[in-house]
Amino acid sequence: MESNEIEITENLKNRYYIFFGCIVVLFIILTATFSIFPGKAFLYFLIFEGILAAIIVPLTIYAYSRNKWVTYALSEQKFMIIKPKKVRFEINWSEFDVIKFKLLGSEFGTLKGRKLERKTNTFKLKFLRGDDQIKEIKFGVLNRARARKLGEAIINYAKNMGKEIILKQRDIKLRNLDV
Numbered sequence: 001m002e003s004n005e006i007e008i009t010e011n012l013k014n015r016y017y018i019f020f021g022c023i024v025v026l027f028i029i030l031t032a033t034f035s036i037f038p039g040k041a042f043l044y045f046l047i048f049e050g051i052l053a054a055i056i057v058p059l060t061i062y063a064y065s066r067n068k069w070v071t072y073a074l075s076e077q078k079f080m081i082i083k084p085k086k087v088r089f090e091i092n093w094s095e096f097d098v099i100k101f102k103l104l105g106s107e108f109g110t111l112k113g114r115k116l117e118r119k120t121n122t123f124k125l126k127f128l129r130g131d132d133q134i135k136e137i138k139f140g141v142l143n144r145a146r147a148r149k150l151g152e153a154i155i156n157y158a159k160n161m162g163k164e165i166i167l168k169q170r171d172i173k174l175r176n177l178d179v
Helices: 013-034 039-066 144-160
Strands: 006-011 069-074 078-083 086-092 098-104 121-129 132-141 164-169
Touching: 006 144, 013 039, 069 144, 086 132, 098 144, 121 144, 132 144, 144 164
Parallel strands: 098 164
Antiparallel strands: 006 069, 069 078, 078 086, 098 121, 121 132
16 A cells, blocks of 8 residues: 555445344244244255255355455555455546546435435446546445545545546535535
């Protein structure tokens, strides 16, 4: 990590622990409920539950190993989104002139009497050179404080690099962002 680089890491393992714990509790409740049935029906239920567990557990472990964290890295050379074992997105600041920064559902502003439709703060970034779109990325950040920090960091880095920023919004007023 360079001295002037910002890294924001989001740890997603708690989400998988909660999901896996709910599945275990559900299996315990179902086993206790179906234990009142006669022998063969209960045996068939246990076989079904074992097959279901043999499918769900490996899929959960696989999903956890692929998505246990996400790092958003901003430096003077590039902006990257890194997941375990791969770089999900990477663009150099020299490749584009304009960023279209769109925020879909967030704590950045008011929701005008509506409940928050998403628990995540979803960003949509389009990178343009002239009128041509070079790259586009859409990603969500679960933690609102990290989302605010990331949004402000992207906008500040873009301003420091001399890039034009176009803020778009959907029923959200952006505040505390001097653009």
